[in-house]
Every structure is written in structure tokens, then in C-alpha cells.
Amino acid sequence: LGDARPGNVRAAAASGALLFDRADLRHLGPVSLEPRHLWLIGPGAVERYARLAPSVPAVGSTLFADAGYAVFRTGWDRDRDLWALFDAAPWHGGHSHGDALQVLLHAGGRPLLIDPGICDYSLPQSVALRSSRVHNVVRFDDESDASIRPAPKLLTFESSDAFDHAVAERAIDGRGTHRRVVVFVRPTPGDGPAWQRGAYLLVVDFVDTPDAR
Secondary structure, rough: OOOOOOHHHHHHHHHHHHHHHHHHHHOOOOOOHHHHHHHHHHOHHHHHHOOOOOOOOOOOOEEEEEOOOOEEOOOOOOOOOOEEEEOOOOOOOOOOOOOOOOOEEEEEEEEEEOOOOOOOOOOOOOHHOOOOOHOOOOOOOOHHHHHHEEEEEEEEEEEEEEEEEEEEEOOOOOEEEEEEEEEEOOOOOOOHHHHHHHOOOEEEEEEEEEOEE
């Protein structure tokens, strides 16, 4: 999301595991520590990290309301579970991308709907990778990336044993609104992969603008 890279998240999880003695963050962290952790945590960090036995996080689908992210998840098995993310985060300057109301989807350890990430700022591709043109969003007419910066508004988030449901909307360059509904249907009980047991993601878009061409 934005300029973040997966390795940055894993490194942060490792720091959290050590600072708060969290076995679930250890599960999300790298196999071994990076040199930065010796500076951040101090002597003994490597040994402490090795002794902390990882455990699968207990959390499932979650709304991070302050950040504007809704995460849907059937479980934590990389090969058998499915997870999705609905991005209703506000614009926060140069490290933000044109990703208002994008949806990401992974199943069986494979990315199906992706965020393209970022590359070195010195490369010309970095401009394109920040553009809404390469994110899973709805664009209108000749809408510029600058025009999608007003913060989306998360309207609804619900989670149940049968399905999860989130709704968010954003302004369309002063000409109306775009509302996106995301429904994450949970699998039926069983041993097979989640998608073979009926799990799926439904995305519905509603556009309210009088002059869309």
C-alpha cells in the first residue's frame, strides 16, 4: 500500500514481537532478524527472537478504522486460505498512491488482485506505479490523480460467521460520488481450500454523477 514494501512490514512485525513479547507478531516476522534490530533492540535480540515460538494470530477479519483499511480473512494458512483488503485510506502526501477504494485479493498464497508497489524514485516507472491507472480502482473520464485525493469515507463494516461486508464512498472531482460495496463470503466448514468451500469476493460499484461520459 502506497510506498510500503512487504519486507518493511515483516521487519516491523519482528520489532513488535521483541518489544511486546508477541508470538503472533513473531509468526508474521522474518525467519531471522536484520542488522537494524540489533540497533533498535540491543544485545540479545537475536537470541530472544530465536527463543520466541511463533503462533498463528487469533485475529480474523478486522477494521482498522483510523487508517481506513478493512481486512477480510478466512484464516492464516498460506496454501488454503483467502484474504482481501479494502482500501478507504485518506491521502497522506507523497508516499500515498492513487488507490482510493482499491481492493486486493490473495488466495492460496497467490496474489490475484494486486497493488503494484513502488520502485526506486529515480526511475521513471515510479510515477506510473503511483498512478490510479495501475490500481484496482474506478476512474472517471479524464480524472487526474490529484482529483481523487479527498479522503474516502468508510460507511459500513460488518463481520459475521457467514460473510463480511464493507461500504465506502468518495467524491468524483466535485461531480458526484462513487460508492463501492465489498462482500466477503466465508467458506462452509471442511478441510479443503477456502475457495473450494464456497468462499468468494463480491465487489459492486455505484456511480452517482449527472455528467459522466
